[in-house]
Amino acid sequence: MKALSGTAYVILGIVGFGAQTGYDIKRIVDESIRFFWAASYGQIYPELRRLEQAGLIEGESSPVGARKRTEYRLTEDGRAELVRWLELPATVLELRDESLLKLFFADSLPRVEALELIRRRRLGHEEFLAVLRALDARPGDDPPFVDLVLRYGIAYGEFNVAWCKEQEARLAEATEKAPA
Amino acid sequence: MKALSGTAYVILGIVGFGAQTGYDIKRIVDESIRFFWAASYGQIYPELRRLEQAGLIEGESSPVGARKRTEYRLTEDGRAELVRWLELPATVLELRDESLLKLFFADSLPRVEALELIRRRRLGHEEFLAVLRALDARPGDDPPFVDLVLRYGIAYGEFNVAWCKEQEARLAEATEKAPA
DNA sequence: CGTAACATGTAACGCGTTACATGATTGG
DNA sequence: CCAATCATGTAACGCGTTACATGTTACG
Numbered sequence: 001m002k003a004l005s006g007t008a009y010v011i012l013g014i015v016g017f018g019a020q021t022g023y024d025i026k027r028i029v030d031e032s033i034r035f036f037w038a039a040s041y042g043q044i045y046p047e048l049r050r051l052e053q054a055g056l057i058e059g060e061s062s063p064v065g066a067r068k069r070t071e072y073r074l075t076e077d078g079r080a081e082l083v084r085w086l087e088l089p090a091t092v093l094e095l096r097d098e099s100l101l102k103l104f105f106a107d108s109l110p111r112v113e114a115l116e117l118i119r120r121r122r123l124g125h126e127e128f129l130a131v132l133r134a135l136d137a138r139p140g141d142d143p144p145f146v147d148l149v150l151r152y153g154i155a156y157g158e159f160n161v162a163w164c165k166e167q168e169a170r171l172a173e174a175t176e177k178a179p180a
Numbered sequence: 181m182k183a184l185s186g187t188a189y190v191i192l193g194i195v196g197f198g199a200q201t202g203y204d205i206k207r208i209v210d211e212s213i214r215f216f217w218a219a220s221y222g223q224i225y226p227e228l229r230r231l232e233q234a235g236l237i238e239g240e241s242s243p244v245g246a247r248k249r250t251e252y253r254l255t256e257d258g259r260a261e262l263v264r265w266l267e268l269p270a271t272v273l274e275l276r277d278e279s280l281l282k283l284f285f286a287d288s289l290p291r292v293e294a295l296e297l298i299r300r301r302r303l304g305h306e307e308f309l310a311v312l313r314a315l316d317a318r319p320g321d322d323p324p325f326v327d328l329v330l331r332y333g334i335a336y337g338e339f340n341v342a343w344c345k346e347q348e349a350r351l352a353e354a355t356e357k358a359p360a
Numbered sequence: 361c362g363t364a365a366c367a368t369g370t371a372a373c374g375c376g377t378t379a380c381a382t383g384a385t386t387g388g
Numbered sequence: 389c390c391a392a393t394c395a396t397g398t399a400a401c402g403c404g405t406t407a408c409a410t411g412t413t414a415c416g
Contacts, residue, residue, distance in 0.1 A: 005403065006278060013285035023367050033284055036277040040405055045369055067367060067412045079288070086289055089300060090279040093308050097216040098186060099270040100332065104213055105193040106325040108259070109266055114325065120269060128273050145286040145294065152280065152343065159339045163332065185375065203395050220377055225397055247384045247395060366413070373406085378399100385394070 004081070007039050008047055012074060012082045015057055017143075019071045022048055031135065032146065035128065035153060048072060056081055099124060115171045122164035129157035184261070187219050188227055192254060192262045195237055197323075199251045202228055211315065212326065215308065215333060228252060236261055279304060295351045302344035309337035 029039045051057045056078035059070045099121045106114040132153045209219045231237045236258035239250045279301045286294040312333045
């Protein structure tokens with residue numbers, strides 16, 4: 001069996017949370033893991049088919065009125081594959097962070113604009129934090145590790161906001177002393 | 181002019197640091213930004229051509245003996261484009277973090293193995309930290325913002341290691357009280 | 361009655377990695 | 389002389405996004 005993509009495991013994992021449609025999967029991804037693993041319909045629907053063909057999930061047609069609808073559930077093989085993947089060592093840390101990339105090249109900018117870059121990064125993370133906190137405030141409780149990752153996200157956001165604030169203060173001070 | 185890829189700006193930025201070959205660019209990426217923006221030869225060389233055709237960089241053949249070698253430098257237009265991009269708002273925060281994804285689905289695992297997941301995450305970040313600290317210890321000084329991003333990386337690594345340790349402790353305690 | 365939410369899908373495209381291929385030069 | 393480093397490149401492939409396309413049902 002060929003190696004599955006990360007997104008395939010996202011689907012296995014979410015379907016494992018309970019019978020779900022492609023639409024559901026997308027919604028759950030958008031409400032939880034999108035910040036560290038996004039997924040689009042363009043991937044989800046084709047992937048659902050592949051996973052079904054591979055016997056890792058099973059789809060059952062359950063239309064609502066005249067509206068097509070397929071509910072998927074995880075098979076034994078599917079759960080085994082999910083667990084197998086979980087136990088495999090994760091690939092090395094590798095992110096894509098455009099705002100950090102810009103900061104890396106900020107020596108090409110006048111100081112005020114470099115400062116603005118950091119400010120924007122902070123704003124982005126503050127917005128991100130607001131979303132996660134709203135999620136955290138929802139009634140009902142998530143499984144322990146789902147919750148753990150949410151709280152990681154919050155801690156991560158707080159870390160970034162604090163870091164940006166510190167650098168903003170430092171830069172502002174330096175700029176005062178030696179104005180460009 | 182069509183929008184350029186993130187990697188195109190990586191190249192503009194690094195070429196902006198001084199005349200460089202494709203090989204140099206790759207080395208610099210690997211020694212600095214690879215953790216938040218990697219790049220491979222498969223992208224670098226074709227992209228250098230495109231950027232030259234767009235007039236954003238200029239290549240000059242400067243072979244060493246019989247070995248082909250092209251030195252690139254940033255044109256006026258190239259610098260302007262780099263600055264223009266820097267001033268554009270960065271796209272929303274979106275990362276890909278496989279280890280976090282696994283943690284999100286860790287409720288499917290026995291506690292001991294979930295704990296192992298966190299331990300591995302910590303190990304990964306510790307390794308990452310070691311690399312960055314070695315970079316930090318190099319003689320010579322980088323431009324201020326290059327250095328700032330390096331120090332961000334270190335702070336980020338420390339944050340993650342601390343977070344993992346905390347969760348490991350918490351989980352270990354919980355497992356003791358109610359062993360599976 | 362209209363709009364938001366539900367639901368499913370495809371085609372084109374771009375980005376990026378991996379694997380492969382080739383060869384010269386430097387330093388031990 | 390041999391290994392590491394310098395140096396450049398291509399082809400195939402996979403992943404993922406975007407834009408498009410279509411229609412239903414629930415709710416106010």
